Amino acid sequence: MTRTNWDVIVIGAGSAGENVADRAVQGGLSAVVIESELVGGECSYWACMPSKALLRSGLALRAAKSVGGAREAVTGELDVAAVFARRDKFTSNWNDDGQVSWLESAGIDLLRGRGRLTGKKAVRVTAADGTQLEITANHAVVVSTGSAALMPDVPGLAESRPWTSREATSAHSAPDSLLIIGGGVVGTEMATAYASFGTRVTLVTRGRLLGALEPFAGELVATGLEALGVTILSGVSPTRVRRSGDDAFVLDLDDGSEVSASELLVATGRTPVTGDIGLDSIGLTPGDWIQVDDTLRAPGFDWLYAVGDVTHRALLTHQGKYQARAAGDVIAARATGAPVRDEAWGAHVATADQAAVPQVTFTDPEVASVGLTAAAAEKAGHRIRVVDYELGQIAGASLHADRYRGRARMVVDESRQVMLGVTFVGPDVAELLHAATIAVVGEVPIDRLWHAVPAYPTMSEIWLRLLEEYGRPSA
Ligand SMILES: Cc1cc2nc3c(=O)[nH]c(=O)nc-3n(C[C@H](O)[C@H](O)[C@H](O)COP(=O)(O)OP(=O)(O)OC[C@H]3O[C@@H](n4cnc5c(N)ncnc54)[C@H](O)[C@@H]3O)c2cc1C
Numbered sequence: 468m469t470r471t472n473w474d475v476i477v478i479g480a481g482s483a484g485e486n487v488a489d490r491a492v493q494g495g496l497s498a499v500v501i502e503s504e505l506v507g508g509e510c511s512y513w514a515c516m517p518s519k520a521l522l523r524s525g526l527a528l529r530a531a532k533s534v535g536g537a538r539e540a541v542t543g544e545l546d547v548a549a550v551f552a553r554r555d556k557f558t559s560n561w562n563d564d565g566q567v568s569w570l571e572s573a574g575i576d577l578l579r580g581r582g583r584l585t586g587k588k589a590v591r592v593t594a595a596d597g598t599q600l601e602i603t604a605n606h607a608v609v610v611s612t613g614s615a616a617l618m619p620d621v622p623g624l625a626e627s628r629p630w631t632s633r634e635a636t637s638a639h640s641a642p643d644s645l646l647i648i649g650g651g652v653v654g655t656e657m658a659t660a661y662a663s664f665g666t667r668v669t670l671v672t673r674g675r676l677l678g679a680l681e682p683f684a685g686e687l688v689a690t691g692l693e694a695l696g697v698t699i700l701s702g703v704s705p706t707r708v709r710r711s712g713d714d715a716f717v718l719d720l721d722d723g724s725e726v727s728a729s730e731l732l733v734a735t736g737r738t739p740v741t742g743d744i745g746l747d748s749i750g751l752t753p754g755d756w757i758q759v760d761d762t763l764r765a766p767g768f769d770w771l772y773a774v775g776d777v778t779h780r781a782l783l784t785h786q787g788k789y790q791a792r793a794a795g796d797v798i799a800a801r802a803t804g805a806p807v808r809d810e811a812w813g814a815h816v817a818t819a820d821q822a823a824v825p826q827v828t829f830t831d832p833e834v835a836s837v838g839l840t841a842a843a844a845e846k847a848g849h850r851i852r853v854v855d856y857e858l859g860q861i862a863g864a865s866l867h868a869d870r871y872r873g874r875a876r877m878v879v880d881e882s883r884q885v886m887l888g889v890t891f892v893g894p895d896v897a898e899l900l901h902a903a904t905i906a907v908v909g910e911v912p913i914d915r916l917w918h919a920v921p922a923y924p925t926m927s928e929i930w931l932r933l934l935e936e937y938g939r940p941s942a
């Protein structure tokens with residue numbers, strides 16, 4: 468390709484980058500995306516899709532075992548090789564032809580190589596063979612280079628060459644034993660997957676599990692993991708990592724004990740992929756997350772935008788794509804002089820990043836949450852009331868699985884009588900979440916929710932029980 472100028476340059480063709488380019492093109496602009504690995508990014512090949520594929524079969528098997536009648540028909544074990552083979556289909560065997568075709572059909576140009584800012588609206592693309600191309604943007608450069616696994620500074624850890632989420636999601640067999648450092652989303656999901664495969668899993672966590680969520684989420688997930696045979700070591704941190712003679716990983720812990728396993732997974736959060744993208748050429752600091760306003764534009768620039776993980780706003784695919792839609796549209800609006808809708812909840816801002824981020828943690832039980840936890844709402848100064856209910860008491864839940872165990876919480880803003888946050892924990896609660904997201908985003912008054920009648924006997928009757936606990940509206 469000899470072309471060197473587009474309206475919009477997007478560095479990084481993950482889910483966020485693809486979407487921002489798509490919206491810009493739909494807004495009448497030309498766009499190119501630069502990708503150094505696979506078009507589709509982390510989510511398609513090393514994160515959401517392969518991790519959920521590794522989890523789904525075990526969850527389905529346990530779901531069948533939890534229903535009398537079906538339970539008796541389950542006579543075999545999980546076919547682990549078939550699970551990995553199914554995962555391979557979801558990643559298209561790490562081939563991005565399908566995503567490249569989509570770019571073509573969307574009218575988005577692709578440059579394969581590493582993108583690096585060289586100044587205002589200017590980017591150098593270095594291809595794998597070393598060839599370089601200097602390109603420029605008429606209107607905007609969007610950074611969507613994502614995040615990578617964070618390796619904590621523990622002596623011996625990096626040198627021991629542990630798994631990160633990339634290796635855990637792309638492995639082709641299950642190790643005999645697995646140590647996991649980190650009790651967040653990756654740690655608990657991968658503990659669930661590998662324990663389902665028969666791997667002896669030990670999870671080391673310095674705090675409680677899923678610490679950013681309601682405390683009962685981590686407690687119920689811990690119970691679920693232990694039922695799968697996972698050993699959870701809480702309140703401890705690794706101080707040193709060694710490889711022993713037989714190739715095992717040995718972890719020294721700060722309580723003086725040591726643990727070992729044949730594989731080690733580090734799941735301690737993410738770091739921005741901004742170390743080598745030329746941020747210094749425009750006065751920003753390499754290695755930092757990129758700060759943006761609610762239109763996803765970097766303060767102090769009229770041409771620099773960032774979307775997705777690299778903004779550190781909400782490290783989730785759906786939120787990155789949401790940001791991308793707003794950013795692509797606002798770039799097109801600003802370029803063409805169309806009105807900019809940058810008021811809260813306007814078309815050109817990512818307001819939900821602050822108020823209503825939905826997330827499902829695909830553990831067993833699942834955790835589905837949106838908006839603020841009770842602790843976060845209090846910290847933000849809201850006058851709240853917390854309503855809890857045991858999901859197992861719902862007729863739909865008891866039909867769904869024998870001895871169904873789970874819990875729901877709604878956090879109500881008492882001054883406005885609207886929901887600030889909702890959390891469900893239990894088998895198959897993921898699909899309950901969107902109703903909660905609509906209630907939080909729509910700021911639906913509690914009184915009106917009484918008229919949203921859940922069908923009997925579904926698990927959605929949890930809404931009726933939460934409202935009953937809260938109380939009928941006064942006359
Ligand atoms: C194990 C795991 C499971 C997850 N599961 C879920 C889930 O179930 N649901 C969910 O919503 N989120 C999940 N996430 C989070 C989700 O994967 C991320 O939020 C999402 O992938 C971020 O998308 P992005 O486009 O911002 O970045 P990425 O997908 O990381 O894309 C960035 C792209 O930029 C490219 N790039 C980087 N630097 C350059 C450069 N200089 N030049 C050219 N290209 C470059 C990279 O190669 C990459 O393709 C999970 C994360 C992990 C680690």
Ligand SMILES: NC(=O)c1ccc[n+]([C@@H]2O[C@H](COP(=O)([O-])OP(=O)(O)OC[C@H]3O[C@@H](n4cnc5c(N)ncnc54)[C@H](O)[C@@H]3O)[C@@H](O)[C@H]2O)c1
Binds near residue numbers: 649650653672735828
């Ligand atoms: N289902 C999903 O939506 C899904 C699944 C996986 C990942 N993700 C996203 O990916 C991101 C990364 O997930 P993650 O699990 O790596 O991060 P996380 O922030 O969820 O959890 C990190 C964990 O590591 C611990 N930790 C951090 N530093 C440590 C250290 N030095 N020593 C010991 N423990 C340490 C933390 O206490 C925490 O328990 C998350 O922000 C999440 O949004 C989403």
